[in-house]
Amino acid sequence: MKKVVNGFKRTDGEKRIAVLRLELDYELATLYEAMMENDEEKKKECKRKLEKLRQEMIRLGI
Numbered sequence: 001m002k003k004v005v006n007g008f009k010r011t012d013g014e015k016r017i018a019v020l021r022l023e024l025d026y027e028l029a030t031l032y033e034a035m036m037e038n039d040e041e042k043k044k045e046c047k048r049k050l051e052k053l054r055q056e057m058i059r060l061g062i
Contacts, residue, residue, distance in 0.1 A: 013060055020060070024053050 027049050034042035 017057075017060060017062060020053060020057055020062070024050070024057075027053065 027046055031043060031046035031050065034046055
């Protein structure tokens with residue numbers, strides 16, 4: 001039974017990793033745009049989101 005549960009957890013984790021990478025790419029593109037526009041508020045928000053994504057990636061062991 002434990003093997004079955006661990007198999008599901010692994011699959012969910014792998015799916016979340018793929019989603020995290022997409023979110024990371026999007027936030028980096030948004031940050032780049034904010035830098036080009038010299039929008040300090042938008043840059044702060046992007047950096048905050050990127051930090052949250054980084055922490056989640058660390059928890060998942062990426």
